[in-house]
Amino acid sequence: MKPRLQVINGHAPNYHQQTAVTDSFSFGDPEPCLDNRLTDYIGVFSDSNGIYAPPISLQGLVKLLRVNAQHGPILYFKRNMILKWYKPNPLLSHQALSKFAFDLLWSGNAYLQIIKNTFGQVIKLRHLPALTMRYTDTRGVYAQLSNRSNQPIYFNAGEVIHVKEYDPAQGIYGIPQYYGGIQSALLNEDATLFRRRYYKNGAHMGFIFSMADPNLSEADETALKNAIRDSKGVGNFRSLFFNFRTNKADAEKSIKITPVGDISTKDEFERIKKITLNDMLSMHRAQEALSGQSSGDSPGFGDLDKITRAYYNNEVVPMQQDVLGINNYLPAAQHIEFKEPEYSDLNPTPKESA
Structure with a gap:
């Protein structure tokens, strides 16, 4: 007759001769891995106030700026490259352009309010935060969400300049160019948080603790369970305890430690x-030599002069051209402009004299 198998959860049964009892319990609960909704594309719909909601979470994109050590700093670097060659203009201050350019980079949308004098002349361009700006179902009318009241602030038609990235799915709001790489940025954060929890957890167990000792008393078994359960740390790494109660236990094999995985050396962090x-370097088309990043693939950064020239011609100029969309709303005499460095395509570096 085969021995009876009984599963016990935290309680010891009456043990009889020729009875095999497996006592087991586990630590830790499963956690959902798809709890981030930053990449949900919900579409564009208007609410009861006639205001269109953005197709993606702008609050989520703001949080994403701080998700790791690369994503946000690269966007700031690109903002600085745009501002580097800006010609001062009385209509648009350096601070206002800085905010405007950064909004365009992180959200794909940037807004300015046109301020006019009593004669209808444009005297100033005021920055409007992309996080709170919305388009309404009235043509040319924008609204700004207010934290102080439930009522949005409406602007007159034609009062707001809206420069945006193109989204083929809809034409109301822009989508940032890096949108397709959000998952990589989040994975980078998850890997860092995982490693932080690993070190913070300290003396974690992280293995299966199995026994085959029929002589282990219930009090000793409970004490052993509690010792494992109360091991140092917040419990990110759990362990599993088994006790096979049988009279055929081998003294040398009565206690067995089975590692689940050597996380300390094989987690591919x-x-x-x-x-x-x-x-992230790819999704931002950023040069690691210029943006302060290093992938470790090459021993050096190469010729910085050539890299800077290529990056300016291929990336900075197109970003500046996007910002120059402001001029579509301004008289020709008040257009904003950018200077051109000596190494641009329009002003090639002069040949050195013999």
Whole structure:
């Protein structure tokens, strides 16, 4: 007759001769892995006030700026490259353009309010935060959400300049160019948080603690369970305890430790960080030599002069041209402009004299 198998959860049964009892319990609860909705594209719909909601979460994009050490700093670097060659203009201050350019980079939308004097002349362009700006179902009319009241602030038709990235799915709001790389940025953050929890947890167990000792008393077994359960840390790494109660236990094999995985050396942390960094450099089309990032693929950064020239011609000029969309709303005499460095295509570097 085969021995009876009984599963016990935290309680010890009456043990009889020729009875095999498996006592087991586990630590920790499963956590949802798809709890982030930053990449949900919900479409564009108007509410009861006639205001269109953005197709993606702007609050989520703001939080994403602080998700890791690369994503936000690269956007600030690109903002600085736009401002570097800005010609001072009385209509648009350096501070206002800085905010405007950064809004365009992180959200794909940037707004300015046209301020006119009593004669209808444009005297100033005031920055409007992209986070709170919305388009209404009235043509040319924008609204700004207010934290002080439930009522939005409406602007007159033609009073707001809206420069945006193109989104083929809809024409009301823009989508940032890096949108397709959000998952890589989040994976980079998850890897960092995982490693932080690993070190913070300290003396975690992280293995299966199995026994085959029929002589272990219930009091000793409870004390052993509590010792494992109360091990140092917040419990990010859990362990599993088994006790096979049988009279055929081998003294040398009565206690067995089975590692679930050697997380300390085989979690591929560095590989994940490197891959996600390369993804973020790609999604931003950023030069690591200029943006302060290093993927570790090459021993050096190369010729910085050539890299700077290529980056200016291929990336900075197109970003400046997007910002120059402001001029569509201004008289020709008041257009904003950018200077051109000596190494631009329009002003090639002069040949050195013999």
